[in-house]
Amino acid sequence: MRIFLLPVSTRRTLIYCERVQHNTKPGQPEPYTERIVNKAAQTWAGFEKAEKGWRKQLTYYGNQLFKRIPYEEWGLKSFPPATKQRLEEVDQGKHGFECLYPGTFMKGRSVTELLKKLATERQAFHRRSMWTSIVWLPITIPFALVPVIPNIPFFWFAFRAYSHYRALYGGMLLDHITTKGLVQPKDSRVMDELYAAGLLNPTRQASRESTAPGDAEIAKVVAQVEDQQKQGDAEVVLLQRWNGKLIAEAFELSEMEIEIERAVEQVEKAIQASNEKTGAKTVQESATGQPEEKIHDETKR
Structure with a gap:
């Protein structure tokens, strides 16, 4: 399991x-x-x-x-x-x-x-x-x-x-x-790559088309997360809504996609007000240079 x-x-x-999966014997309800x-x-x-x-x-x-x-x-x-x-x-x-x-x-x-x-x-x-x-x-x-x-x-x-x-x-x-x-x-190395790709790329399609992040790129993203935490001990978003589909596909668990999207949406709403007050940028905004609201449009693809 x-x-x-x-x-x-x-x-x-x-x-x-x-x-x-419930393994029922033939004829057993x-x-x-x-x-x-x-x-x-x-x-x-x-x-x-x-x-x-x-x-x-x-x-x-x-x-x-x-x-x-x-x-x-x-x-x-x-x-x-x-x-x-x-x-x-x-x-x-x-x-x-x-x-x-x-x-x-x-x-x-x-x-x-x-x-x-x-x-x-x-x-x-x-x-x-x-x-x-x-x-x-x-x-x-x-x-x-x-x-x-x-x-x-x-x-x-x-x-x-x-x-x-x-x-x-x-x-x-x-x-x-x-x-x-x-x-x-x-x-899981696969999960490390998917997390880094989600923060390095602005959209799901861009993430699909890019090569898997190497050790240097992963380390760069992690360093940005750590730097942002040091600035007032901020809570940093690590997972993107649109990235849930890619993670679910990687592990062949389609039903996991909606769970990830729901969790990310709830966490984003919980910390959005705090980020707006401080004017802090997300890790993805720092890495891609694009505003977060534009990034989320890709969820539909």
């Missing part, structure tokens, strides 16, 4: 676990929870195809709400939940765990300590939020009396309860394998 540590900035990191999730995903996809009406409005506002769910939650949800059976399988050595990360851009940061922090820092929040959502479920049942439109409040709190459950128990699995010392950290 591959785990990815993706530093979005010098202070915030996205964690992502390659999704496990999928797990009940998987069938529900797949059915919900298919229904939502059908709603998104509507050209107008309440289905179109529902998916528009729903997707806006999804963007506001913290990227940390989405990251923990990518881990399989820590069920009793899965923990037993892990302890029996039936699952291996490899953690890939861009070592050049994570100097001085302990991978093990970071994994432990990401696994545990939100557990209390997800446990409390899960039970809060469950408490709201019976309260929303009367909304089913509204004709034509489905009971949206009920489905929302059901989704949030399940989402917090997955984040909670995904974090518990990460905590378990980290505590047991079962994660094998692996400094």
Whole structure:
């Protein structure tokens, strides 16, 4: 099982676990929870195809709400939940765990300590939020009396309860394998090159057409990051939104693209006001000489 540590900035990191495929025997049905999730995903996809009406409005506002769910939650949800059976399988050595990360851009940061922090820092929040959502479920049942439109409040709190459950128990699995010392950290040269290319080039297309950065170019970008940190201990963005697609392609994980884009967007919004006040330039602006808002137009390609 591959785990990815993706530093979005010098202070915030996205964690992502390659999704496990459920191996069911011939004739054996999928797990009940998987069938529900797949059915919900298919229904939502059908709603998104509507050209107008309440289905179109529902998916528009729903997707806006999804963007506001913290990227940390989405990251923990990518881990399989820590069920009793899965923990037993892990302890029996039936699952291996490899953690890939861009070592050049994570100097001085302990991978093990970071994994432990990401696994545990939100557990209390997800446990409390899960039970809060469950408490709201019976309260929303009367909304089913509204004709034509489905009971949206009920489905929302059901989704949030399940989402917090997955984040909670995904974090518990990460905590378990980290505590047991079962994660094998692996400094990825490919990730170093992709991170450097994302900061050296203004667009995704330019990054595709350029050659992979060498040691000197990577060192140059890292030096710029360090210099910017020294100027008031600023938080420096390391990952570009449009670069998520290139990273996902490199590791053949198409579903990782949206996770990266969501995380970068949230982090950018969180630190944008601070950068505007100080007038600080991003590392990419320093390297390319182009303003950041122009860079982000490439996300659509």
